[in-house]
Amino acid sequence: MSDWPVLDPARDHETLSILHLAAQMLGKIRVAHAPWTNHGWHVALQPNARGLSILPTASGDGRTFTLTLDLCRHAIVLWASDESREELPLNDPWEIRARLEHQVELVLDGGACGLEMSTVIDMTGDTPEVIREGKGSLQPFGISNG
Numbered sequence: 288m289s290d291w292p293v294l295d296p297a298r299d300h301e302t303l304s305i306l307h308l309a310a311q312m313l314g315k316i317r318v319a320h321a322p323w324t325n326h327g328w329h330v331a332l333q334p335n336a337r338g339l340s341i342l343p344t345a346s347g348d349g350r351t352f353t354l355t356l357d358l359c360r361h362a363i364v365l366w367a368s369d370e371s372r373e374e375l376p377l378n379d380p381w382e383i384r385a386r387l388e389h390q391v392e393l394v395l396d397g398g399a400c401g402l403e404m405s406t407v408i409d410m411t412g413d414t415p416e417v418i419r420e421g422k423g424s425l426q427p428f429g430i431s432n433g
Contacts, residue, residue, distance in 0.1 A: 301407055301419055305377070306356070309363060310339060313354045317341040332356070343368070 296303065314330045321329050321344050332339035338358035343351040351368040361378040376382045406423040408430075409416040415428045 298419070309356050309377070313339070313341050313356060313363070316354060317344055320344045320346070 294303065310332055313332060317330050318327075321342070323329070329342065332341060335355070337360070338356045340353055340355040343353050346352050346367070353366045355364045355366065357364045357374075360374070361376060363375040363377065365373045365375075406421045406425065407418040408425070408428060409418050415430060417425065417430060
């Protein structure tokens with residue numbers, strides 16, 4: 288078994304922020320759809336072999352659902368009691384574009400990132416600023432890698 292990757296807050300804060308946001312979304316969905324339990328214990332994410340999940344939750348139509356922040360598939364996965372399943376990939380450039388293209392100015396397709404971090408460039412100023420260097424060439428922006 289290989290070693291776990293080192294998480295460096297200075298380098299990985301964008302990734303950690305996304306994980307935090309995704310975990311909060313799952314918890315907020317659980318708060319909205321489950322009866323309150325003392326101290327909010329019903330909201331805690333449950334660790335499992337694939338990542339973090341909310342407990343099965345009633346959906347109002349007789350089914351229950353579970354949401355999983357699947358760290359192996361890099362996705363949020365919805366499982367319903369009728370065995371239906373939906374997945375929101377967190378690293379597929381086509382899926383990201385389909386979901387965000389009306390909210391951001393530019394999405395560059397560097398291909399699926401896998402476990403490698405993507406490059407993040409702030410284009411809001413007069414000159415592009417590299418926020419995090421990862422997968423993807425910086426040359427189209429007149430910036431040299433490394």
